[in-house]
Structure formats: structure tokens, C-alpha cells
Amino acid sequence: MTRASLDKQPHEVAAMFDDVAARYDITNDVLSLGQTRLWRRAVARAVDARPGERVLDLAAGTGTSSQPFVAAGAYTVPCDFSLGMLKEGKKRLPWMPFTAGDATRLPFRDGVFDAVTISFGLRNVHDTDDALRELHRVTAPGGRIVICEFSHPTWAPFRTVYTEYLMRALPPVARAVSSSPDAYVYLAESIRAWPDQPALARHLQQAGWEKVAWRDLTGGVVALHRGVRT
Template sequence: MTSTRAGLDKAPADVAAMFDGVARRYDITNTVLSFGQDRGWRTATRHALGLGPGDVVLDLAAGTAVSTEELAQSGAHCIAADFSLGMLKAGHKRPVPKVAADALTLPFADESFDAATISFGLRNVASVDTALAELYRVLKPAGRLVICEFSTPVFGPFRTVYMEYLMKALPSVATKVSSNPEAYVYLAESIRAWPDQAGLATKIASAGFDSVRWRNLTGGIAALHRAVK
């Protein structure tokens, strides 16, 4: 397979091709590279959304729908949406509805969802502001938004070690377990270029959301941002 990676300009065709290339071993690669933390992050996202039976939930950038399957444990009606057809195909056995969707032009009517979430996907869109505007549009009034994304470790010495891991060890490990190792060079670069916790909170508030707050996961390697329309 030819290795494919996107650049930090996040050209949509390049991003889609990159994720098509990692789809086959995406879930196992994430578990290995996160030392198993990805499972806990998915559970934390479900709890933060406060879902229940009767809620209709959008799981954007759902990939293979492993995150959507986690959300469905709440009894809510959960829809997996992703830009990469390869990722959706890789998760075809997961029993949740799946929709091919571009985060910048969501194929859903205004005020369609009680809640929406995007995990480790907002960082990959060409325009974060446009994606947040689309999430705002498709949420009902008082709808809940939860964003789980890589962030900035809060403890200085750990942050230094983590950044070294990102740029050196992570691509090396990915070579052994991923179906498209070069994509994980992009992963490391995109994490380093991503806003910290307060920076992302400012972007969410600027999109019109209220009650924006965040909680660090694993010392700030990831963060859960919550907000309300």
C-alpha cells in the first residue's frame, strides 16, 4: 500500500485519503499508541454528554464507529458520521447507523440533534470555525456539545517528555502496527500545532456556545470540552 499523509493545511482530499489508508488497523493502532487510554477517553465522553433513551446524538468524525458504539450503551439513538468511506467500511460490523458526511457541510437539517460530539477529529478539518458553526446549526436549542481532543499536558516536565514521544517514538511505533505509518507523522505535527485547552474553549465560545468548560484527561494529553447551544 502506498503511504499517504495529509499536511497541516488539512486539504480535505488528502485527509480523507490518509484516513482511508489507516482504516484497516486504526483501532488497534490507537490503543497501542495511547497505551490503552483511548478506551477510558471514550467512556468519559459518553458520561460528559449525559445521554439517555430518546436522545438523538451525532458522533462526528466517528471513524470505524467504535466511539458511536460506546455512546449507544446509553440507550440513545446514535449516528456515526465520517468523511472517510474507508473508515466507515472498516467499521461496517458495528450495529449503528453510518453516514458519509463532511464536517464543513453537514448533511443534516437545522436543530436535528439533542447532542453532538467529535473525538480526535476537529483537529483534522480545514476550518475549525466552520465545523463548529455546523455543529451549532444542527443542534437543538440547549443541545449539548462535547469535544474530546488531544491537548497540552499541564505538568511542564511531563509535557516535554510527551512532545519528545510524539515527534520521535510515536512514528516509530506506528511503523510496526499501523497500515499507514506516515499518517502518524502528521498526527504528531497536528497535535503540536493545535491550540491548548483555553485556546479551544475560546473558539467554541466564539461559535456561539454557552457554558464552555473543559476537563483534562490523562494529565492534559487529551481534554474534554463541554458546551451548550
């Protein structure tokens, strides 16, 4: 699966992530020029997990993104639909409650989480709107959502350079460091096809989230969207 599509087939995307699971975290660090760690810290601050809270970390992969919430004292559920990612995460962090789940049909009761978050995963879900509604369903009243996703740089000259990096530089770098470079060609194309910041905010509002806002990171390469369930 090497072409981005808005009609993504879940089994194909899951298989793609199964293939890259073992070297996923280190590959991301290389391809992002070390920015992933800064973005994770921004997500942790935005989620602001507190002791005793329940946090759902969707598209958690190997669980790296979940660890700051655990460190803050929250009961954290890392959830992903890639069994390869979950197996790799369980090897590294056997004490974490890794859970297999499809973002459009989450295996949780209504209103059980105080915060839900997804980093660099919403773009790969078969139906974005269904996923946002499901996250709304499993969030308790007063709970919050934080989405960290690749977006569109706000400065036009930088946007051009960034697009060139995605389509020209990223594939050869991925071939050097990744176990499945074709997956990263797909990821680059899916980033280009993804809605911009205001459009994603509208999707959140249409799914029932209120007080929707976003903040650009790294000049809009990544955007942090937030909302509240009232």
C-alpha cells in the first residue's frame, strides 16, 4: 500500500504498521530530525493528565506516547489496531494494558475516559468523522481531546520546502533506516492529502466537540487540536 487514499482499508494500514513496528520509534526520530520528542512533550502538556484520571491513548503503537500520562499518575490505556505494534509495545512495557481496537468501533463503554488523545494516527483511520464521534462517545462530560497530527506549514516558502522534503528526501532516508520504506512513501502522501488546520477543527465541531482550538508546532508541520465534551 503505497498510495495515500481517503478510502483507506483498515487491514492494509494495520499490516503496514505491523511491518514497521520494530524500528518505528527510531525511524520517526530520524525522519523528523529529532522533532518527535518535542511534539510528544507538547502533547503531554496539552493533555495535562492528573493522578487518578483515565486516559485513552489511541494509535499508541508501541506505547512511547503513553508513558508521560502514566508518569503523571493517570490510568492510561494504549490502544492500537496494529497487532504488530501492540506486540512490540508489550515486549518493551509488559505492565501496560495494551488494547487492540479500531478507532471507528472502540471497545469501551460510553463516557469512561477523562481525556482522549491520538498522535499521528487520525490521518490513517478509515473514516475520520466516525473516529472523532467514537472518541466523543467514550469521553466523560467535561473531558477533553487532544489530537497531534501532521498539518500544513503556515509560511508559503517553508511549505514548498517541506513538501519537497516529504516527496523527494523522505523516501531515500526511509530506505536507509526503515524496515519497510514503502510505508513511509504512503505516509508522506497521506500527509499531503490531509485537511489543513481549520478544516480539521470543523470536523471536530461536527463530531460534537466544543471549545475547539489548535496550536501550530514547528511552523505548522504539526498541529495540536483540542476540544471539550460538555
